[in-house]
Amino acid sequence: MSMPITASTSTDVARENAVFRKVVRRIVPFLVLCYVVSYLDRVNVGFAKLQMSDDLGFSEAAYGLGAGLFFIGYFLFEVPSNLMLQRVGARTWIARIMISWGLVSGAFMFVHNEAMFYVLRFLLGAAEAGFYPGVILYCTYWFPSHRRARVIALFMSAIPVAGIFGNPLSGWIMDRFQGVNGWQGWQWMFLLEAIPALLIGVATLFYLDNSVRAAKWLTDEEKAVVERAIAEDAAHQTVHGRVWDAFREPKVWLMCLIYFCFVMGQYALTFWMPTFIESTGIEGNLAIGMLSAVPFLAALVTMNLFGRSADKRRERRWHLVVPSLMGAVGFSLAAGWAGSTALSLAALSFAAAGVLTCAPLFWSLPTAFLGGTAAAVGLAAINSVGNLAGFVSPYMIGALKDATGSTSLPRYVLALSLVIGAAAVLTTDKYVVNR
Template structure:
């Protein structure tokens, strides 16, 4: 019988007992943080639907919309790393409460914009408040789950992005259509008010639902806390060569490849999120609720892509090929969308956007399995935030680029070809440069049985 590592916490628990503990952890944490992220995404991208009537009401151009949609990511970029460092000091419950209360209030205030500078300022603040939610939850899960249990959890959490668009798209259409003129207020204004309020409620609940770390979890008994400590310590011992120091980690080529790869993926994702409704409307669909249901179907494929690719990645214990192939599929879908738009095929555009959503969104949760294989400690705390914040600057550039192409050519097609090429670069970078990421080994109990 193999001898346990003397440096690890002692445990006599079987794999089945530890599995039950981690199921409790997942059921406690994942549904709530996923709901928070669903609402965050609804508030982030509802501007894509508001655009369909808001621009005419305010007499604004596509250029103003592109700048406002994108400036969100400047606030996101500047405040994401500080938010993650603050999370390490004050814990996830207080951090998520702060984030949700702030962006909820800003979302409601969006209903009252009248000038472009109002629009730009609130979008910047919304990005600044939301900064840290995504990388903060990714970091938070590393406090609770070892890598081989984290893939499906991250996939479920990140499926909030397509799920929010799947649910939020038809909801946005109905809200705008049936509240338009109510109390003398436009439908797009009601959209911001109605969809911003739930964020404030969830922010208050975060302080009561979440626990910052396992050792403070009163809803776990001492044996269950030992199960978590054992598997996390086991994983840490097996990856002792990871970078701990923040600045040292950013002198390595791998980290910058990760940043550039995610930047390319987010370019495609931002295109789908902020211009999907406009691309569908450009094919001849004028009714807002119809556009909403079409976008819901498109993002259903994105949700399936996330869940299926995350499951396949966990099953094979491989992330590099799964992330790269999904990104390549996302790029192919954008090329197909450009061709379909040029030929005037509405079904072709819809199918192509569904393919792109499945690939692009399916690549993101698997991608996030890569950074923890190269970093830990402070490097991981700040590194996850910096990778995400720099990469999300793509959300600033993509809308402005597409609005510029549309203004100069009258069509989105040329811009879609370029963005498809950018996203394909992500697949190439991951396959060529991310070669030495060690695959996490299954954690075994003292009798050598593999954890499920």
């Protein structure tokens, strides 16, 4: 086997770049596909609401509670799931996650009351727990920190991609299949959109590799290049070791706060975007779906531009602060322009571009100082605590909408959350995170 290569010359640097481009081409598109399916199954309830709430007599608060209960199951099972991924390997565990969430997602077609809705949302969160932080952990096996922001931004492009294609698809299914076989359009949507998770879950067993050393598509020399880069990066990590080490680290709890603030905005968009668009006077599921895709298209472009810039400049903090403040401005303007479809859509696009850019850049912060078992636990803990905002955000919006008859006040609350997140980012140590 070839000796490790030291990237000390321009030729070695070019060689290393070529190897990592090969790794990106092999791994990232498949992970993006998995996350598109994951995100669609997680948030298509936002589209189902347009019909399901009337059919089943759900209040706005009941819908918000059910949407948010996903994150309670997610919170409870996140850390154990990530530890299992580390123990049995990414290939087997990610496949298990996808197959189980596909089965639960399809079962939503049988919902007939609030209690069943709540139970299935909780079970969907439990089934999907570990997927997102598991992929972030998996990326640390393949990419050093200075290459990770762009990779995670590419991976998280799945969120706007799911919105761009998933929203029109969901609207079309609900209109096209309404009444077929005696079922409602929302029932068909849950059934048809669950099938890809099952198929891709099986494909995962044959496609993913658990480690660099197990990758038959890399030569021994290429494996050495990747392993050297990962080893050099690990030397800078400050938190390793046992399970509880991550929970005793103050920086982990700061990361939880920052991520919570960002997720508040993220799930407000994904669960309530169709309702925000409908409230401007738009009718028809397909029309709502097409317009709902516009903010996600803006986010897709912005998040990848910021990801490239952050890696190129090796700067994380201001690349997070700027988009979080963009999100705050966007939500504030959307609250004031709620009566105009064009202006509201422009404001929501600005908000989406900011909010959805925050998440991929955020993960460069904790992965810069977490390593070993502490990384598996710490990343899962940050994701699970942060994603409790996925419970708070939709329920808060639903409750305030029931109380005020408007979505303006909730959008100001979301703007405030993003400002707090930006302020918390500025308290981080720039010498640790800007590597």
